[in-house]
Structure formats: C-alpha cells, structure tokens
Amino acid sequence: MEGLREYIDTMVRAAKAASVGLRTLSARSKTAALGAMASAIDADRAAIGAANARDLERGKAEGLSAAMLDRLALTDRRIDDIVSSLAEIAALEDPIGEVIGTRRPAGFLLQRVRTPIGVLVMIYESRPNVTVDTAALCLKSGNASILRGGSEARESSTALVRCIQGGLAAAGVDRNAVQYVDRPDYEAIDMLVRQSGLVDLVVPRGGEALIRRVVEHATVPVIKHYKGVCHIYVDETADLEMAAAVAANSKLQRPGTCNALEKLLVHEAIAARFLPLVQAKMPGVELRADPRARALLPGARAATEDDWYAEYLDLVLAVKVVGSLEEAAAHIEKYGSSHTDGICSRDAGAIERFVGLVDSAVVTVNASTRLNDGGIFGLGAELGISTDKLHARGPMGVRELTTYKWILRGNGDLRT
Amino acid sequence: MEGLREYIDTMVRAAKAASVGLRTLSARSKTAALGAMASAIDADRAAIGAANARDLERGKAEGLSAAMLDRLALTDRRIDDIVSSLAEIAALEDPIGEVIGTRRPAGFLLQRVRTPIGVLVMIYESRPNVTVDTAALCLKSGNASILRGGSEARESSTALVRCIQGGLAAAGVDRNAVQYVDRPDYEAIDMLVRQSGLVDLVVPRGGEALIRRVVEHATVPVIKHYKGVCHIYVDETADLEMAAAVAANSKLQRPGTCNALEKLLVHEAIAARFLPLVQAKMPGVELRADPRARALLPGARAATEDDWYAEYLDLVLAVKVVGSLEEAAAHIEKYGSSHTDGICSRDAGAIERFVGLVDSAVVTVNASTRLNDGGIFGLGAELGISTDKLHARGPMGVRELTTYKWILRGNGDLRT
Numbered sequence: 001m002e003g004l005r006e007y008i009d010t011m012v013r014a015a016k017a018a019s020v021g022l023r024t025l026s027a028r029s030k031t032a033a034l035g036a037m038a039s040a041i042d043a044d045r046a047a048i049g050a051a052n053a054r055d056l057e058r059g060k061a062e063g064l065s066a067a068m069l070d071r072l073a074l075t076d077r078r079i080d081d082i083v084s085s086l087a088e089i090a091a092l093e094d095p096i097g098e099v100i101g102t103r104r105p106a107g108f109l110l111q112r113v114r115t116p117i118g119v120l121v122m123i124y125e126s127r128p129n130v131t132v133d134t135a136a137l138c139l140k141s142g143n144a145s146i147l148r149g150g151s152e153a154r155e156s157s158t159a160l161v162r163c164i165q166g167g168l169a170a171a172g173v174d175r176n177a178v179q180y181v182d183r184p185d186y187e188a189i190d191m192l193v194r195q196s197g198l199v200d201l202v203v204p205r206g207g208e209a210l211i212r213r214v215v216e217h218a219t220v221p222v223i224k225h226y227k228g229v230c231h232i233y234v235d236e237t238a239d240l241e242m243a244a245a246v247a248a249n250s251k252l253q254r255p256g257t258c259n260a261l262e263k264l265l266v267h268e269a270i271a272a273r274f275l276p277l278v279q280a281k282m283p284g285v286e287l288r289a290d291p292r293a294r295a296l297l298p299g300a301r302a303a304t305e306d307d308w309y310a311e312y313l314d315l316v317l318a319v320k321v322v323g324s325l326e327e328a329a330a331h332i333e334k335y336g337s338s339h340t341d342g343i344c345s346r347d348a349g350a351i352e353r354f355v356g357l358v359d360s361a362v363v364t365v366n367a368s369t370r371l372n373d374g375g376i377f378g379l380g381a382e383l384g385i386s387t388d389k390l391h392a393r394g395p396m397g398v399r400e401l402t403t404y405k406w407i408l409r410g411n412g413d414l415r416t
Numbered sequence: 417m418e419g420l421r422e423y424i425d426t427m428v429r430a431a432k433a434a435s436v437g438l439r440t441l442s443a444r445s446k447t448a449a450l451g452a453m454a455s456a457i458d459a460d461r462a463a464i465g466a467a468n469a470r471d472l473e474r475g476k477a478e479g480l481s482a483a484m485l486d487r488l489a490l491t492d493r494r495i496d497d498i499v500s501s502l503a504e505i506a507a508l509e510d511p512i513g514e515v516i517g518t519r520r521p522a523g524f525l526l527q528r529v530r531t532p533i534g535v536l537v538m539i540y541e542s543r544p545n546v547t548v549d550t551a552a553l554c555l556k557s558g559n560a561s562i563l564r565g566g567s568e569a570r571e572s573s574t575a576l577v578r579c580i581q582g583g584l585a586a587a588g589v590d591r592n593a594v595q596y597v598d599r600p601d602y603e604a605i606d607m608l609v610r611q612s613g614l615v616d617l618v619v620p621r622g623g624e625a626l627i628r629r630v631v632e633h634a635t636v637p638v639i640k641h642y643k644g645v646c647h648i649y650v651d652e653t654a655d656l657e658m659a660a661a662v663a664a665n666s667k668l669q670r671p672g673t674c675n676a677l678e679k680l681l682v683h684e685a686i687a688a689r690f691l692p693l694v695q696a697k698m699p700g701v702e703l704r705a706d707p708r709a710r711a712l713l714p715g716a717r718a719a720t721e722d723d724w725y726a727e728y729l730d731l732v733l734a735v736k737v738v739g740s741l742e743e744a745a746a747h748i749e750k751y752g753s754s755h756t757d758g759i760c761s762r763d764a765g766a767i768e769r770f771v772g773l774v775d776s777a778v779v780t781v782n783a784s785t786r787l788n789d790g791g792i793f794g795l796g797a798e799l800g801i802s803t804d805k806l807h808a809r810g811p812m813g814v815r816e817l818t819t820y821k822w823i824l825r826g827n828g829d830l831r832t
Contacts, residue, residue, distance in 0.1 A: 105792060242828040245828060359821065363822070363824070366825070366828055377521055377526060389616050406778040406809070410780065414665040414784045
C-alpha cells in the first residue's frame with residue numbers, strides 16, 4: 001500500500017506541474033503535439049501490435065468472451081482509425097482563451113475567459129483506442145490527464161501511452177501531461193479520487209459498481225453517467241408510422257449503447273393500432289409488456305417490476321400502455337435514468353408539456369434517441385454522455401472539459 | 417440516530433416532490449410567491465423579533481462575542497432590508513426556460529434550455545437574513561431548498577422559514593419548496609450530503625472545518641469556497657500611486673470579507689519607492705514582511721511561513737518583495753486559494769502574462785480585489801463566491817443555480 005501511495009502521489013504531483021505549463025501552451029503547440037503523438041503511434045505499430053497480442057492471449061486464457069476480445073483487438077485498420085482520430089481532434093477549434101462573455105457593469109471591463117480545468121483523472125474500460133482519444137481530448141482542452149483503463153487492455157494501453165509521451169516530448173511538451181496508471185489495484189483509483197487540491201475532476205466510465213465506488217470515495221468532483229434507461233412515449237396524436245420507425249431505429253441501430261431505447265410507453269387510445277406496427281418493425285426483439293400491452297402483443301412476456309429499471313443493452317424492449325402523457329412522465333421520473341427520453345406526437349401543446357415535465361439530459365421530439373451523440377450534435381469528438389446536472393449535461397466534448405475565469409480590467413477602480 | 421434519519425429522509429423526499437412541481441412553475445407564480453413571502457415576514461415582525469430575542473439571550477449566555485451578537489440581531493431596520501431584498505430578487509429576470517443555445521447540426525433543431533438543478537442543500541452560518549436570501553434565490557431559480565443555518569440563529573431562522581412557507585402556501589406553491597433543518601446535530605448534515613439521486617447539489621458556506629467535513633462525506637456534488645487568500649502583485653511598471661490606492665482599498669474597504677487583500681507582492685525594482693506609500697495609506701494595519709520588505713517598512717514584523725497561507729480577515733497584511741512577475745505567479749500558485757488575485761501594471765505584455773499564468777476565479781488588473789462581487793458584476797443577488805472549477809466559478813447568482821437540458825426537435829429523424 002505504501003508503495004502504491006507513493007506511486008500515485010508522484011504521478012499526481014507531476015500531473016499538477018504539467019498542468020501549470022499547459023495553462024499557457026499555445027493552440028499551435030497543442031496541435032503540433034497531437035500530430036507528433038499520431039506519428040509516434042504510426043511509427044510504432046509493431047510494438048503496439050505485439051503488446052496487443054499479449055493482451056489478447058491473456059484475455060483468451062482468462063476466458064474473455066468473443067465480443068470482449070473483439071473490442072480489445074488492435075488491428076492495423078484500428079490503428080489507422082486511432083491515427084486519423086488524432087488528426088480530427090487536432091483540427092477541432094482550440095477552446096482555450098475564448099472570451100465567453102464581456103460586461104462593463106461599472107466602468108471596468110469584465111471578461112469571462114475559457115480556461116483548462118487542470119488535472120483530470122479518466123477511468124474507463126477495455127477498448128484501447130479510448131486511451132488515445134481521451135488523452136487527446138484532455139490535451140486539446142489544456143488539461144493534464146491521468147488515465148486508468150481496463151486491466152484487460154493494460155499492455156496495449158501502456159504501449160500507446162509510451163508513444164503519446166514520446167510525441168509530447170518531441171513537441172516540447174511536458175510528457176507528464178499524459179500519464180497512465182499501470183497498476184491493477186482498485187486502491188489506486190480510491191487514492192486518486194481523494195487528491196483534492198491536486199486533481200480537479202474525475203470522469204469514470206464503465207460499470208455501475210465501479211462508478212458508485214468512485215462516487216463513494218471521491219472528495220474530488222465527479223462527472224458520470226450511471227446508465228441509460230431511455231424511453232419513448234407515443235402520444236395519442238402521434239404519426240404512428242413515424243413513431244414506429246423512430247422506436248425501431250432507437251432500439252435497433254446499435255442496441256448495446258447507452259442511448260438505445262429500452263422502454264416504450266404507448267397512449268391507450270392508439271395502443272391497439274400502434275403496437276402491431278412496433279412488433280412488425282422489430283422482429284427478433286424480445287418484448288416484455290405490462291398486461292394491457294401484452295394483450296396486444298402476441299408472444300410478449302410479462303414485464304416484472306425489475307424490467308422497468310433495467311438497462312438491457314440488448315435486443316429486449318419493455319412496453320407499457322399508459323392513460324396519459326402525465327402518467328408517462330411520472331413513469332420516466334420514477335424508473336428512468338435522466339439520460340435520453342422522448343415523445344412522438346403531433347400536438348404542440350402535448351410536446352411542450354412533455355418537454356417541461358421530463359428532466360432528462362436530452363429530451364427528443366419525434367426523433368431517434370440514438371441521435372444523442374456529441375458528433376451528431378456538432379460538439380466534435382465525444383468523451384461520454386453525462387447524466388449529471390452540474391457542469392456538463394448530455395454529450396461531453398472538449399468544451400465540457402474547460403472552465404472559465406473572470407478577468408477584471410480596471411484603471412485604478414476601487415470599491416466604494 | 418434512527419429518528420434523525422427518518423426526519424432527514426422525510427424532508428428530502430418532500431423536497432424532491434416539490435422540485436418536480438417547481439420545474440414547470442411559471443415566472444409569474446414564482447414572483448407572486450416571493451411577494452407573499454415578503455408580506456408574511458412584514459406582517460410577522462413581532463414573532464420574528466421575539467424569536468430573535470431568544471437567540472440573542474442564549475447567545476449572550478453562551479458567551480458569543482459582541483461582533484457575533486451584532487450579526488445575529490434582527491432589528492426592525494434589518495427586517496426592512498430582508499423584505500426589500502425579497503423584492504429585488506423577485507425583480508430579477510427569471511432564468512428558467514431561457515434558450516441558451518440553438519443549433520441545427522443535421523436537419524433537426526437542437527436547443528439547450530436553462531432548467532433548475534432540482535434539490536439544493538444550503539449550509540451557512542449565523543446571519544438570519546441569509547436564510548431568507550438563500551431561500552429566495554433557490555426559489556427564483558426553480559429549485560427546492562433544504563436550509564441548514566447556524567445554530568446560534570435557530571429560533572430566528574425557524575420563525576423566518578415559517579413566514580416563507582406561509583407565503584409559498586398563500587401563493588399556491590408547495591410549502592416544502594423551502595424547508596429548514598431544525599436539528600443542531602452535525603450528523604444531519606452528514607446524512608443530507610449522501611442523498612444521491614434525491615439531493616442534486618450542496619453549497620456549504622462557513623468555516624473551513626465544516627466545509628472539509630462536507631467534502632469528506634458527500635456523495636452529492638458540492639460547490640464551495642474554502643477561503644480567500646487574495647494577492648496583489650505590483651509590477652515594476654505600475655502607477656505607484658494608483659497601486660497604493662488599489663491595495664489600500666482592497667485591504668481596508670471591508671477587511672473581514674473573503675475578497676479582502678491579504679498579501680502584497682512587490683517587484684524589487686520599485687519596492688523602495690512603493691512600500692512607503694503603502695505604509696502611509698494603511699495606518700493601523702499590521703504589516704508582516706519578508707526580510708527585503710521589512711528593511712523598507714519600519715516597524716513591520718517578520719512574516720512566518722504560516723503567514724503566506726493565512727486568511728487574516730483582519731487589519732493584517734503580509735508583504736513580500738519578488739524578483740519577477742513569474743516569481744509572483746509561482747508564489748500565488750503555491751500559497752493562494754484561487755479566489756481573487758491581481759496585478760497592478762502599465763505593461764500590456766506583463767498584464768497578459770500574469771492573466772495567463774494565474775489560475776484564480778477572478779484575476780484583477782489595476783483594480784481592487786473587493787470588486788469581486790455578484791452585485792457589482794451585474795449578476796444580481798449573490799449566493800457566495802465559488803473557488804471551485806466545476807459548474808460555477810467566482811460570484812454565484814441565480815444563473816449559477818441552474819443547469820440545462822438539450823431538446824432535440826425532429827420530424828422522424830433517425831440515426832443512420
């Protein structure tokens with residue numbers, strides 16, 4: 001434990017020192033560093049591939065599923081993607097130094113200027129490309145990062161971070177601007193999230209248990225998302241063909257993602273006409289229904305209370321008939337996760353009632369829940385989707401990794 | 417303990433239920449409720465005065481200082497101020513529902529709309545007027561509040577909250593929109609700050625020990641300010657008369673506040689000319705100086721290492737001679753509290769270097785640190801000054817008590 005504590009302390013102090021230098025690093029230098037990181041990864045494919053092969057071998061021996069092994073694998077094509085993703089992040093507008101507000105309340109000039117947050121701890125799971133994307137987004141926003149990826153990808157991630165640090169050094173940037181926690185212990189995370197005054201923010205991504213552990217231990221601010229239990233409510237005035245297409249796209253376009261549809265709430269007035277359309281659009285999806293919906297859905301299983309809370313991330317959908325928009329909103333309030341919830345309706349009044357009542361990060365109207373995405377929203381590369389209410393809500397891009405300071409420019413101004 | 421837990425659970429659930437209603441409460445209803453609160457307080461002066469007299473009597477018996485008793489006292493004039501402060505908050509622009517961003521990234525319309533945060537726990541110390549201001553700012557921003565004021569003001573605060581709840585009820589608003597924790601136990605706070613999912617934010621104000629205890633226990637996000645160790649660096653090119661006036665105003669205008677000047681850093685090139693001006697402008701201020709400054713300040717005491725970290729809140733100022741702007745910035749980085757730090761200079765390049773290097777919530781240029789104030793900044797009534805970097809930095813007004821949601825308005829839009 002003492003060895004681990006010293007390891008973490010040294011890392012955090014080095015990150016803090018690097019973050020002071022990043023504060024005034026020019027946009028041009030950051031772009032150069034991102035380019036150098038890409039070149040280093042491109043040049044070091046052999047070592048990265050070998051490290052990845054070792055991860056895959058250990059993963060097979062430890063019995064990882066085929067899907068997990070596939071996520072872990074760094075093919076040559078995936079390394080190409082990593083390199084081009086760095087170029088995309090380099091090309092984003094630099095967020096730092098932007099004047100986001102100007103006032104002249106009383107003689108002096110008051111500016112709110114965008115600044116880096118400082119030192120970020122990023123916790124995530126298996127895919128090795130996340131290591132590079134996360135490091136790049138943190139650097140682009142002027143933050144020093146401490147990365148802690150899934151242990152299955154440990155060799156791959158450390159090989160990638162070696163290239164990243166080489167790139168930083170080649171561009172004249174402190175290599176401690178990006179560091180990797182090469183220790184599997186959970187205690188390392190527990191220590192990191194208690195470094196108030198040195199670490200400024202923790203962003204945990206992964207299983208709910210990990211995130212709850214972080215929240216439980218943290219003294220540093222945390223931005224997170226626990227899960228995505230996304231709903232669509234189909235109102236009595238909905239265009240039913242459109243609603244069925246929206247629901248099917250929300251469920252099927254990529255069922256394993258946090259913004260995929262998990263629950264369908266249907267107004268009783270159109271349930272008998274609408275539910276057969278749903279069933280026809282979603283062959284292969286297991287439906288779990290409340291008694292009224294089940295009567296209209298041949299072959300559907302009975303939904304249990306647990307079904308309403310569940311994030312399936314699979315070809316399963318729970319369906320419920322409701323008596324009103326208000327009942328739908330109350331259901332979403334009770335069982336939902338405030339991630340992405342929508343309405344299909346042609347009634348402008350009903351739409352506004354729903355939008356006012358439902359307190360989710362993203363509320364969709366006549367649109368697929370799958371559209372909740374930083375790239376689609378035009379925010380650039382996305383770091384995740386926050387279901388928190390403080391600082392960042394919904395998709396997080398580089399701007400969400402910044403804060404601001406106030407600059408008060410006077411000419412001898414005093415307080416009277 | 418079980419009784420306390422049940423008390424807190426009931427309170428938090430009632431606040432959450434009230435917050436759902438506040439989400440869609442109109443600006444007009446909130447204004448009416450604030451007006452009714454003012455009327456109720458105005459009408460109930462006798463009971464409020466009697467409650468305050470009991471607090472004062474107990475405070476005297478417990479040996480509170482004259483300054484503390486003065487802060488606690490609710491004279492008729494102070495009740496007038498409370499009533500007019502409610503009118504001012506009622507007159508602020510309603511922040512909720514404001515569209516703070518519109519995009520059309522791909523066919524559909526995307527709006528970012530300002531919404532309440534939800535349920536706020538506000539922890540503060542003795543002055544009873546803070547109870548009313550805090551409740552009013554939370555209501556104006558559409559949030560349900562749970563208030564926990566200092567125990568010295570317990571009777572006064574509960575009498576005021578009785579009026580506030582009467583006003584809410586008279587305006588047809590759920591009286592649980594504002595609740596007061598009428599229990600002196602610290603355990604009540606420990607429980608409140610662990611109510612993730614029901615409480616959305618905790619804002620502790622008060623002594624550093626209390627705030628650290630909240631941060632240590634909280635699973636709910638916290639916005640805080642530990643202390644204000646404010647610096648002014650006087651550059652070699654400064655207008656020395658102006659700089660002396662700025663420093664004196666920063667120190668003397670109200671020494672007991674968090675944005676009062678505590679440390680003066682002076683460039684060696686002008687120290688011999690500048691320090692006598694400082695001493696002449698601040699008779700009655702005890703100066704504690706490093707060896708070089710002490711040689712120029714007759715009668716000054718030697719500053720200890722602790723002096724550089726200290727928030728005096730008193731007529732004491734620490735003074736240090738530095739060799740460069742960079743040395744000043746490094747000193748502020750090490751010893752400061754990231755609250756309010758400034759430069760006096762006539763060199764535009766030096767000013768920009770300082771503004772880039774110093775990572776404080778407010779950076780002042782040729783201006784008094786005392787100008788860091790929500791009212792002066794034009795933010796309306798202020799809830800406090802955040803030295804955190806997440807969500808709100810610097811002065812916090814009603815807008816800083818809001819969040820946003822994204823509304824995606826489509827017409828059958830799907831993800832491809």
